[in-house]
Amino acid sequence: MSDTIESVSALIIEKLLANPKVPRDIDGNCKIMEDLAFDSLAVMNFVMEVEDTLDVSVPLDKLADIRTINDLAACIVDLKNKG
């Protein structure tokens, strides 16, 4: 099975929506910290859940460049293709 940015992004959104505090109208272009009001710890903890679902590890230094949900999806697809 090959993951695409679209499929990973959809999975991330599904996971985010499981949290009742997250706005209902999010899409791939939403900024994770600004639009979802996640602090850095919340982002790291959320990424850990995504890592487990997709069996991939996202190094913390990569998180620094990630702003939007699609950025995170692209980073994960890239890591999976390398792995």
Place this chain on the structure above:
Amino acid sequence: MTSLFAKFNGTASALGALVEAGGRNPFGVVIEKPLSSTVGLIEGRETLLFGTNNYLGLSQSARAIKAAQDAVAHYGVGTTGSRIANGTQSLHRKLETQIAAYFKRRDAMVFSTGYQANLGMISTLVGKDDYLILDADSHASIYDGSRLSPAQVIRFRHNDADDLHKRLKRLDGTPGAKLVVVEGIYSMTGNVAPIAEMAQVKRETGSYLLVDEAHSFGVMGERGLGVAEAAGVEADVDFVVGTFSKSLGTVGGYCVSDHPELEFVRLNCRPYMFTASLPPEVIAATMAALQDMEAHPELRTQLMDNAARLHAGFHRIGLNASRQVSPVIAVTLEEMGQAIVMWNRLLELGVYVNLSVPPATPDHRPLLRCSVMATHTPAQIDQAIDIFRQAGLDAGVLNASVA
């Protein structure tokens, strides 16, 4: 012009709300004078100290005070230089020899603080292709070390050896060395690392292991060497990092190891090289405190008895306190409003503890973080429990029919 300080607006309003709700700044407490290891003068009142990390009470050790006075008289008050230039005096090497011998390790490096010991070791040991694997609840000094390093940094779930194993397995086949970093006792919660399980994962996966025994040195283990000694897995620990600023009552940090390459770490480690070394009086006081610790193993028994007494008391009055007994006992509260009122009431009634607020706490709930000392008397602990009960009732944390 863009203000440099706009980024502090959030801090300013959060602090403003804290001060308004409680009447004082919880991060601006002044201990006017320590009267003993367990009592300090705060706002002119004699206050029981239950938040100083001074586990063995050695900040007031007569032997350490005398040693510091003698060292100042003989050597002056500072070294004015880096460890790799003019900042190594015979005392510095003596302390390194003493601490290495105490751990039965080949060598030790002494840093100016424990913060710098973590910053230095973690940033220097791993290179660009290496992996740093950190417990999610690691101390700021560990996270900061990871940011200073060029390595890939991966977090695993707090105290979860299976999760660590899973994340290491994911790296199978990738080149680069793996360094796992855990703490002995976690500073905020008092959680003790399952170090035997971590050591097994380290062995199975061919990783290196660094343990920060900041809060467990002097506290756990037959000789006070920390959780690795207590669990009988010292041989699996490649690097022990620690601090003098807790159980030894002074200031400074160290790393001990059997790896002979520690000698080269000295010459690549920026937080070791580009800062002045500890002054002679601190080194001398630390050596004396270490002798005290070695000579008085009963301090550890008293400490654990005291921790058990406070822990049982908290549970008896119905507080949500840490599950494990350790000298760090955290009381978790559900929301900030209660935490602020309760912390202020504690101080007014005569007990000082640390107020820890999110995001510095692991699960977004505020903590009243207590640390116990060997030198607390049973009467002081019972008094603290009574005051916690009263403050808990006043803050609406406890219910009169239960507590």
